[in-house]
Amino acid sequence: MTMPDTPLNLIGAVLTLFGSMFLFLGALGIIRMPDLYNKMQAGTKATTLGNILTLMGLGLLMPGWLPKIVLIILFVLITNPISSHALARAAHKAGLPLAKGSVLDQLREDEDAIAAFEAETQASSGKGVDG
Amino acid sequence: MNRLFSFIFITAVLWLLWLVLAGSLNAQEMMTGAVVAVLVTLLRNDGPCLLGGPEILHPRRILYAILYIPYMMRAIILSNLDVAGRILKPQVAINPGIVKVKTRLKSPVGRMVLANSITLTPGTLAVDITGDTMYIHWVDVESRDAEAASRKIAAGFEKYLEVIFG
Amino acid sequence: MVDLILKAALVFAGMGVALATFQLLRGPDAPNRAVALDVLTLITMPLLVGLAVHAGRIIYLDVALVYAVLAFLGVVALARYYDRGI
Structure with a gap:
């Protein structure tokens, strides 16, 4: 469908262009970043902004659709961090290591400390700890 | 009631x-x-x-909830540009690690929204949460100390969320 | 002019789809593929909305919405699977 060159349409199209650039950057990020966690930083978050901008731009092209498009944006904003958090947490629990250049991992340190403490109490009480 | x-x-x-x-x-x-x-x-x-x-419909809370939207948008855009710059450098410029962050929010929903906001701003990703301690994967670790990291990552969001969720 | 800009946007999004698919096939392990899948669906969703605008039919927005719901559920299910099995 051809669109007339009204100012509103132009703003919408430019927003869509910026958004799709961020979509592309997100995909480039997952190729360039070294490990899963950094991939997530680049991939899922840059695509969130890309999503917001693209959908807003397309919404400006079709002003009557804005309520529904805002609903889709809200849905993406709520679900996207949850899915990337779930994935990162599962990967960390499964023991996926951080990239070589990483400076510290305080979660692994704390988990190891708790495991050591539990092993110690188990040994001293002579019985298994419930749960 | x-x-x-x-x-x-x-x-x-x-x-x-x-x-x-x-x-x-x-x-x-x-x-x-x-x-x-x-x-x-x-x-x-x-x-x-x-x-x-x-009490969630108190005008002050609604006002802060509305103010939170532009604040969040600004944070998302600024940090997106930052991460985009890192990706486009010829040698990917990262200094990653997982740091501990303490939150002073009490309500569970407030903590959830804080974790989601932290995850939505690129550069920081909530990996795990136990009680008031959050473990954040940070693309560019600027300080190893929990206090300073909390100030850097969470304090800006907490100022609003404290009022919104009590 | 508007059409030209939209075509450029389509090219960027298409390159994004290609890169994400490449990463999805390359792996190297399952969690990395899951991230690639997540990114792929996040790029495809605005493309579906763009298709709705192109066709001029608001009903297609529902397709994009349901696609987003299913993609979210799929990634969370994968994450749970790595965590402790389904």
Whole structure:
């Protein structure tokens, strides 16, 4: 469908262009970043902004659709961090290591400390700890 | 009182959702939406609304919730540009690690929104949470100390969320 | 002019889809593929909305919405699977 060159349409199209650039950057990020966690930083978050901008731009092209498009944006904003958090947490629990250049991992340190403490109490009480 | 409020609140939200999805305001749609919203609210288990009682509609909280949107947008855009710059450098410029962050928010919903906000701003990603301690994967670790990291990552969001969720 | 800009946007999004698909096939392990899948669906969703605008039919927006819901559920299910099995 051809669109007339009204100012509103132009703003919408430019927003869509910026958004799709961020979509592309997100995909480039997952190729360039070294490990899963950094991939997530680049991939899922840059695509969130890309999503917001693209959908807003397309919404400006079709002003009557804005309520529904805002609903889709809200849905993406709520679900996207949850899915990337779930994935990162599962990967960390499964023991996926951080990239070589990483400076510290305080979660692994704390988990190891708790495991050591539990092993110690188990040994001293002579019985298994419930749960 | 509290149960009546959560019933009305949830029904209203569901009804609004129905109207947006239906995309029209004629009488038929509105009536069907109202009936379905009431039915779904009746079917849900009878606990209180997750967000809390009538105090969530306090004008001050609503004002802060509205102010939170532009603040969040600004944070998302700034950090996106930062991460985009890192990706486009010939040698990917990162200094990653997982740091501990303490939050002073008390309500569980407030903590959830804080974790989601932290995850939505690129450069920081909530990996795990136990009690008031969050473990954040940070693309560019600027300080190893929990205090300083909390100030850098969470303090800006907490200022708003403290008021919104009490 | 508007059409030209939209075509450029389509090219960027298409390159994004290609890169994400490449990463999805390359792996190297399952969690990395899951991230690639997540990104792929996040790029495809605005493309579906763009298709709706192109066709001028608001009903297609529902397709994009349901696609987003299913993609979210799929990734969370994968995450749970790595965590402790389904």
